[in-house]
Every structure is written in structure tokens, then in C-alpha cells.
Amino acid sequence: MPTPNQSRELRIIPVSLADEIRPVDSLAEKLLQAMQHPKPSLQAGDILIVKHKIVSKAEDQLVPLEKIKPSASSRAWAKRYNLDARVTEIALAESIRVVRRKRGVLITETRHGFVCANSGVDASNVDGGRNALLLPKDPDRSAAQLHRALKKRLNLSIPVIITDSFGRPWREGLTEVAIGVAGMKAMHDFRGDRDPHGYPLRVTIEAVADELACAAGLVCGKLARTPACIIRGFPYRPGRGRARDLIRPSSTDLFR
Numbered sequence: 001m002p003t004p005n006q007s008r009e010l011r012i013i014p015v016s017l018a019d020e021i022r023p024v025d026s027l028a029e030k031l032l033q034a035m036q037h038p039k040p041s042l043q044a045g046d047i048l049i050v051k052h053k054i055v056s057k058a059e060d061q062l063v064p065l066e067k068i069k070p071s072a073s074s075r076a077w078a079k080r081y082n083l084d085a086r087v088t089e090i091a092l093a094e095s096i097r098v099v100r101r102k103r104g105v106l107i108t109e110t111r112h113g114f115v116c117a118n119s120g121v122d123a124s125n126v127d128g129g130r131n132a133l134l135l136p137k138d139p140d141r142s143a144a145q146l147h148r149a150l151k152k153r154l155n156l157s158i159p160v161i162i163t164d165s166f167g168r169p170w171r172e173g174l175t176e177v178a179i180g181v182a183g184m185k186a187m188h189d190f191r192g193d194r195d196p197h198g199y200p201l202r203v204t205i206e207a208v209a210d211e212l213a214c215a216a217g218l219v220c221g222k223l224a225r226t227p228a229c230i231i232r233g234f235p236y237r238p239g240r241g242r243a244r245d246l247i248r249p250s251s252t253d254l255f256r
Contacts, residue, residue: 008233013040014219015228020127023060028149030054031228040230042150042158047236049216051227052164052179053125053133055142061134063090065123068132080104087121090132094119110135113247114179116166125222135164139180140242147182159183159236162243163213165222169255176217178209178243186241207246208236 015034021027031048035041042048056062070078070085074092078085081104088106092098095108099115108119112135120135136142143160150158162180167173178186186209212231219229250256 008235010215010234011230011232012215012219013230013232014226015040015230016226017054017228021054021057021227023058023062025058026149027054027058028146028153032150032153034228035230042154042156042230043232044156045232047159047161047184047212047231047234048146048150049161049163049212049220049229049231050143050146051220052120052135052139052162053122054227055136055139055146055162055180056133057126059136059142061136062126062131063121063134064131065129077101077106084123087118087123087132090134091118091121094121094134112139112179113244114166116164120164136162136180140182140244141180143180143182143243157183157238159238161209161212161216163216163220165217176210176213176220178207178213178246181209181241181243181245183238184209184241185237185239186243186245188237208234209241209243210246 015031017030017034021030065086068086068089070089074085074088077083078088083104091106091108094110096111097109098106099109100107106118107115109115110119114120121132123129123132126133139162143162147158147160150156160182161178163176164179165174166177168175188206188208212234216229216231220226
């Protein structure tokens with residue numbers, strides 16, 4: 001494996017699934033089947049990136065929309081902006097704080113600590129609108145379980161990153177972020193190192209799990225039917241990393 005100071009070439013290898021994931025399925029088995037010969041198989045040094053939707057489906061994080069009875073407030077909000085009041089109701093139930101609610105956009109903080117639209121609740125790319133899909137209850141734990149299952153089957157320590165698409169303040173468009181991490185450090189701390197000119201780095205902490213999630217998003221697009229990929233050639237740092245490490249604490253958050 002190359003060291004962080006060496007030049008490197010990365011490969012992003014798509015992993016397509018033939019069937020929809022169901023709650024009775026073993027996600028590890030489904031992914032390993034998809035990577036059987038002649039398709040790409042996992043190698044030492046690889047990182048597996050997985051979109052959260054197949055994780056949530058495997059964990060039965062589905063909510064039947066027909067069973068949701070939205071409040072008057074949710075119905076009024078949805079009617080005003082041509083939204084589904086049931087999805088709004090679920091998003092509010094999944095939140096611990098409404099950060100912003102304006103012009104049809106609902107930004108919340110989830111119990112995981114994520115700040116995102118609609119608490120990550122989504123009905124697209126699920127089953128045609130019958131169910132809404134929640135985030136995994138504990139994405140770091142989900143990543144750790146998949147990491148352990150792959151290690152048991154392959155005798156390889158393959159880091160796992162679970163991703164979701166988030167919007168960003170002050171920037172248009174969606175990008176991928178890491179919501180679950182196992183088997184690698186989520187950040188690289190370069191404080192104390194020196195740049196090529198000898199200048200000491202004092203504040204540089206690189207969110208590598210998010211960067212890898214973004215790279216994977218170029219292959220695992222919303223309409224690509226490719227819910228996972230292998231990143232090969234990145235010199236990750238093994239360890240007990242978590243996506244939770246990427247959440248800025250309120251004590252250092254200048255916008256809270």
C-alpha cells in the first residue's frame with residue numbers, strides 16, 4: 001500500500017446488484033455475489049463504498065406511507081409547496097431539531113447528529129412510492145457489521161464507508177458524505193507536518209471519508225443502479241474510525 005506522501009492513482013470500480021435488496025437479505029452475501037468472477041473482487045488495500053439505501057433496506061428501515069397520518073401543520077406545509085405530507089411527518093418524527101423551514105425546504109438535525117434535508121427520509125429509488133426509507137439507526141454500527149462479515153468471509157480487513165447525498169449551505173447541488181465508517185480513520189490529521197516549502201501545518205485535518213464518498217458518487221449515481229463500488233489505491237489509515245468523528249461538536253460550531 002502506498003504511503004500518504006507518495007503519488008497515487010485511484011480506481012473506482014462499480015458494483016452492480018442484479019436484484020433489489022430486501023429485509024431478509026444478507027447485504028454482505030449479496031455484495032460478494034455481485035463481485036464474483038469475472039467481475040472485480042475485493043483485494044487487500046481496497047475500500048468498499050456502499051450507498052445507504054441498500055443498507056437501510058436490508059435493515060428494514062421502511063415506513064409504509066399509507067399508515068402515516070400527517071398532522072394539520074404537515075398537511076398545510078405540503079399543500080403550500082406541493083409536497084407529500086406523509087414524508088414531512090416522518091421527517092419531523094425522525095428529527096431532534098428543526099434547523100430551518102422555509103420555501104418548501106425542511107432542514108433538520110437527526111438523532112445521529114446529521115444536519116440534512118428531511119432527516120434523510122426519502123421515497124425516491126425505494127419501491128415506487130409505497131414506502132419511505134429512513135437512514136440506518138446507527139450507520140457506524142452498520143458499517144462495522146459489514147466490515148466484520150467481509151473479514152469473516154474473505155480473511156481481509158476491508159474498510160467500509162456508508163454514504164448518503166446531502167445538500168450544502170452556500171453551495172448548489174448534492175454531494176455524497178460518509179454517514180458510516182468502519183476499518184479506517186475517517187480523517188487524516190496533518191497538524192505538525194510541514195508542507196513542501198517547510199511551512200508547519202497547524203489546522204489541516206482532511207475529511208478523507210467524505211472525499212472518498214464524493215469520489216464514489218461519480219460512479220454510484222442516483223440513476224446508475226450501482227449502489228456500491230470499490231476504491232482501489234487509496235492509502236487509508238487503518239483504525240477504529242467512525243463517521244460520527246466528522247460531526248463538528250457544538251462547542252466549535254460557529255453557526256449553531
